[in-house]
Amino acid sequence: MSQYETVIGLEVHVELATKTKIFCSCPTDFGSAPNTNVCPVCLAMPGTLPVLNKKAVEYAIKAALALNCPIPSYAKFDRKNYFYPDLPKAYQISQYDLPLAVNGYLEIECDGVKRRIGINRVHLEEDAGKLVHSEFGDYSLADYNRGGVPLIEIVTEPDLRSPVEAKAFLEKLKSIMLYTGVSDVKMEEGSLRCDANISLRPAGADYFGVRTEIKNMNSFRAVQRGLEYEEQRHLEILSAGGELVQETRRWDEDKGVTYAMRSKEEAEDYRYFPDPDLVPVIVDEAWVEEIRKSLPEMPEERRQRYMAEWGLSSYDAEVITASKAMADFFEAVMADYHDAKTAANWMMGEIAKHLNAAGIEINESRLTPAHLLELLKLVDEGTISGKIAKTVFAEVFASGKMPAEIVKEKGLVQITDEDAIAAIVDRVIKENPKPVTDYREGKAKALGFLVGQVMKLSRGKANPELANRLLRERLDSQQD
Amino acid sequence: MKITQEEVAHVAMLARLELSAKEKEEIAGQLNDILEYVDKLNRLDTTDVPPTMHVLPLVNVFREDEPRPCLPREEVLANAPEVEDGMFRIPPVIE
Numbered sequence A: 001m002s003q004y005e006t007v008i009g010l011e012v013h014v015e016l017a018t019k020t021k022i023f024c025s026c027p028t029d030f031g032s033a034p035n036t037n038v039c040p041v042c043l044a045m046p047g048t049l050p051v052l053n054k055k056a057v058e059y060a061i062k063a064a065l066a067l068n069c070p071i072p073s074y075a076k077f078d079r080k081n082y083f084y085p086d087l088p089k090a091y092q093i094s095q096y097d098l099p100l101a102v103n104g105y106l107e108i109e110c111d112g113v114k115r116r117i118g119i120n121r122v123h124l125e126e127d128a129g130k131l132v133h134s135e136f137g138d139y140s141l142a143d144y145n146r147g148g149v150p151l152i153e154i155v156t157e158p159d160l161r162s163p164v165e166a167k168a169f170l171e172k173l174k175s176i177m178l179y180t181g182v183s184d185v186k187m188e189e190g191s192l193r194c195d196a197n198i199s200l201r202p203a204g205a206d207y208f209g210v211r212t213e214i215k216n217m218n219s220f221r222a223v224q225r226g227l228e229y230e231e232q233r234h235l236e237i238l239s240a241g242g243e244l245v246q247e248t249r250r251w252d253e254d255k256g257v258t259y260a261m262r263s264k265e266e267a268e269d270y271r272y273f274p275d276p277d278l279v280p281v282i283v284d285e286a287w288v289e290e291i292r293k294s295l296p297e298m299p300e301e302r303r304q305r306y307m308a309e310w311g312l313s314s315y316d317a318e319v320i321t322a323s324k325a326m327a328d329f330f331e332a333v334m335a336d337y338h339d340a341k342t343a344a345n346w347m348m349g350e351i352a353k354h355l356n357a358a359g360i361e362i363n364e365s366r367l368t369p370a371h372l373l374e375l376l377k378l379v380d381e382g383t384i385s386g387k388i389a390k391t392v393f394a395e396v397f398a399s400g401k402m403p404a405e406i407v408k409e410k411g412l413v414q415i416t417d418e419d420a421i422a423a424i425v426d427r428v429i430k431e432n433p434k435p436v437t438d439y440r441e442g443k444a445k446a447l448g449f450l451v452g453q454v455m456k457l458s459r460g461k462a463n464p465e466l467a468n469r470l471l472r473e474r475l476d477s478q479q480d
Numbered sequence B: 001m002k003i004t005q006e007e008v009a010h011v012a013m014l015a016r017l018e019l020s021a022k023e024k025e026e027i028a029g030q031l032n033d034i035l036e037y038v039d040k041l042n043r044l045d046t047t048d049v050p051p052t053m054h055v056l057p058l059v060n061v062f063r064e065d066e067p068r069p070c071l072p073r074e075e076v077l078a079n080a081p082e083v084e085d086g087m088f089r090i091p092p093v094i095e
């Protein structure tokens, strides 16, 4: 790749978490029966008029502020005209030359390098309906529930330089959308969708190469893979002295390839014009400030605070603040706990492990800060060992029961009674003459084996430090 | 500025209109008359006139984000030529 430089720009659509659609009062609930969240306005019945949802404007401005965009004082809506059956009006209400926000940026970190990615614009538009295609492709079915759900389209500058950076950008963007609360960002429900433009140019050139647009990438991982595939394809064509065609290509997740979409006979011509049904939106300084004040503490600020307040490492603080739900959980635990490092290790270790395995976010799990607090206290008080705590946690995660209850039910209380452990220790010494001799002859490793035997006989419940001490005392004194 | 019959054909295609050769010629003439009329405005000095995006003297007309009842599905689909599983059945769409 040294000869060429990769240039990537993204177009991201994010569904806003309003209760109702952008131009009518239909609910935006996901998963309703087909065509039950529709009305004459979003079905484009003649004689109906759209009325703008104020919350959608506020969410869009909030997102734009979080992306460091200045907010122009005047915005308007335009009609984007094209025929497609998911669009009952035969035009989509969008924003053309005067969008809600322009010229922002988002800072990303990739392989330890911080980079600022320009945001060209953030505009508000309506989503289209959903089409279902019949098995044999002989007809299609249209469901307009999603038609009219508010979207923001975020367009980046062509500032990304690798597929990995593109993925890092999307992860950061998702985190910011979740922090601001403007969207629940569920890719599987289509509330975040991404198209990408990619081109290659000789390293250091000040012009752009021929670009292709990639569609149908349904996960962050797919975006990275799709871009990697296209990057390689461009490289091979250019290296062989060939010429690229500017076109739109579709990512095939199963085959791991992109292929050219059937090109239209004529270039896209949307004939945008101002929508006469919608009056301009004037955003004055006072409104912007009011929305700015409603912005929560963003990931970067939180990261700094966790380092200063609780002494977390930059890495730990970064991992925990990447998700607002995780950071909120962590803060709730720390309100009643003293050891940030231990709590952080649990968040990034067991908790993250179980969440990943289940494929859910912490706020979708049964876990509450009270669960973790009780578990940490059980370990701190010596009631259970750290190892048993992991077993208990798995049960907490699965059942939502309180840790103390599980410990009691399963009889997992740590044995801290010296006499009880001493009895096990004596038995282990008696039953393992070889390791005992080895230890006495200076093979320190043999002690580990003997401690392991004590733990095994006690079914993991012996206090390991106590077992260790009692074993050593006996082995060092009784030279029988 | 002169509108050609090719341009009329292009715009007609975008609007999914089928025009005969005679209609294309006729419409090209009509569009040229309209554009000529509009062209008169270009002769005016509009340096200090803000562009008119909208003719209504209104801005910031909003609704609150409160759900209201939707149209019953029988009514939604009442005029659909074909229905299947609560959806509008339409000719096949291929991407």
Ligand SMILES: [Zn+2]
Binding pocket: A021, A024, A025, A026, A037, A038, A039, A040, A041, A042, A043, A148
């Ligand atoms: Zn509606």
